[in-house]
Amino acid sequence: MFISKVKICLVNIESTQYPLRTTPLGIISLGGYLKHIYKNKVVINYIDTQIEHNKEKIIDLIKQQKPDLIGISLKPGSEPLSYDILDIIFRTNLDSVVILGGITPTYGHSSLLNNYNNTFCCIGRGEHTLQSLTDMVFRNNIMIDKIPNIAYVKNGYIHLTKNHFFNLNECPKADWDGFFSYYSPNNYEEIWIERSSGCRRKGKQIGCSFCSILPNGGCYRWSKKKLSVVFSEINSLLSFGIRHIRFTDEEFFHDNSDDLILFAHSMLSLSQQLKKCNDRFSFDLALRTDDVVLRSDYYKFNYNHTKLKALKILKLAGLDQVYIGIESGNNCQLKRYNKGITVKQNMNAILAIRQIGIQVAAGWIMFDPLMKKVKEIEENLNFLKLAQLIPTNVYDDFVPNPISCLKVIKGSQYQLQLEKYNVKTVNKDDSIEIKYEYINKDIGFIVEKLTSAQKSIWPVYYLLKNIVALGRFYSNNFQQLPVANEIYFRLKHNDILMLDAILYATSDSNNIIESIQSDDSIKHIDKLRQIIINEAQRIIRQYVLINGGISIVNCLSH
Secondary structure (H helix, E strand, O other): OOOOOEEEEEOOOOOOOOOOOEOOHHHHHHHHHHHHHHHHEEEEEEOOOOOOOOOOHHHHHHHHOOOOEEEEEEEOOOHHHHHHHHHHHHOOOOOOOOEEHHHHHHHHHHHHHHHHHOOOOOOOOOHHHHHHHHHHHHOOOOHHHHOOOOHHHHEOOOOOOOOOOOOOHHHOOOOOHHHHHHOHHHHHEEEOOOOEEOOOHHOOOOOOOOOOOOOOOOOOOOOOOOHHHHHHHHHHHHHHOEEEEEEOOOOOOOOOOOHHHHHHHHHHHHHHHHHHHOOEEEEEEEHHHHEEEEEEOOEEEEHHHHHHHHHHHHHHHHHHEEEEEEEOOOOHHHHHHHOOHHHHHHHHHHHHHHHHOOOOEEOOOOOOOOOOHHHHHHHHHHHHHHHHHHHOOOOOOEEOOOOOOOEEEOOOOHEEEEEEEEEEEEEOOOOOEEEEEEOHHHHHHHHHHHHHHHHHHHHHHHHHHHHHOOOOOOOOOOOHHHHHHHHHHHHHHHHHHHHHHHHHHHOOOHHHHHHHOOOOHHHHHHHHHHHHHHHHHHHHHHHHHHHHHOOHHHHOOO
């Protein structure tokens, strides 16, 4: 029997790890794609659990919609709520096909399918997957093995279907109008938009060793949306009163010269039109070090003048901040990360962007498990100071987290390095991240000393960071913003003080662990850190009470 109209419910599950209300670009893009393909033959409904916190209400909404197909987007930290919702869906025998997508199903589908073997998990992008599944729902004939990019259970075993590469050139406008008819943009603190996806280095079978871009099915290939589609989306967002956006692109500048300059001038033209109405538009983007500074050999460098020209034009158009993945300040670590760049290149890129007047947000990984010498930590710390990446105000260049540790993702090249060196790891089915030990036990102890307090308050730290960052762009009711700024910067400087104290205490020591445990300066900094953490939690409580969003329990207890 052929169905005349397919009802689809797309659900975004909030994460306790990232307590910032962000528009769920994944399901909004999928909704736009399905509407483009099927026009009025599909009905797309949205549910965002960042706004809908009550599980029973969420299920009631799904029941009222009576969808033929339910797509649920999961990310790390969203598992508890997603499990509860799936339990209720299957307990109430809703006659719907259920597919799980997002980061967690892509890398952790084994555990999901072991618990919910009557669902499908989408691996990577979901456009072709949902199109194929919708076609089958129309025909009332689900042929599982013909659906691309999924994992599923058959006869007690997990099977993977063929991967299809999705070229963003096929991508229509994301369904901003449809989504905002459900949820006001005023609910959200952060708006992401996609211009391109993929990475040119991954497309050549190389790339950063820790990279989480999928290495199968061509998913790493770089592609971009049509210019007309990007500006159609931007204009939609502007019509809803949004004045600051962030581009999701892993590699924003992989354009040929003409296309990139055309895009930059188009952004400038848009900005100038708004200025005539006394309006302002701003945006952030990400790029690679070697987009700015080219390396002809190990010691010689040339600037990419075309891309620097594009940055200057984009600065005039409203580019406030550039995220650049420098990752490290020592060459040994950069080689392990397979960045294809050097410390000097990183420094030159930062200085070039800073000279244009654009704020630098530098991607940073202070520690990784294959660090052999404390000297690598010292070099990293010296680089942060020399590059002036420890901020004292919201306009300074910065690293988001000066003591961040490498996340090893399942399937990454770095995982193979760990296996090569016989590093002890824990690889849980329900996690996309591999837990590890450090090959140098002293460095492992230093890392634990530095990061233990931060781990316990990571949602608070993350939310505080974003309250401070977003305070640059938005005026809101939060009168304690200056206090939040002060606390956030004190936390960062406390981390640097602690690292300085540890390196000083252990510089001439044969027993690093004993030196750290007995040092009075380290104990004093520990006490100061706890005082700052208590103040941070107080500020977060006030912010959540005033602005709503994720619950205080999620912020303060996970």
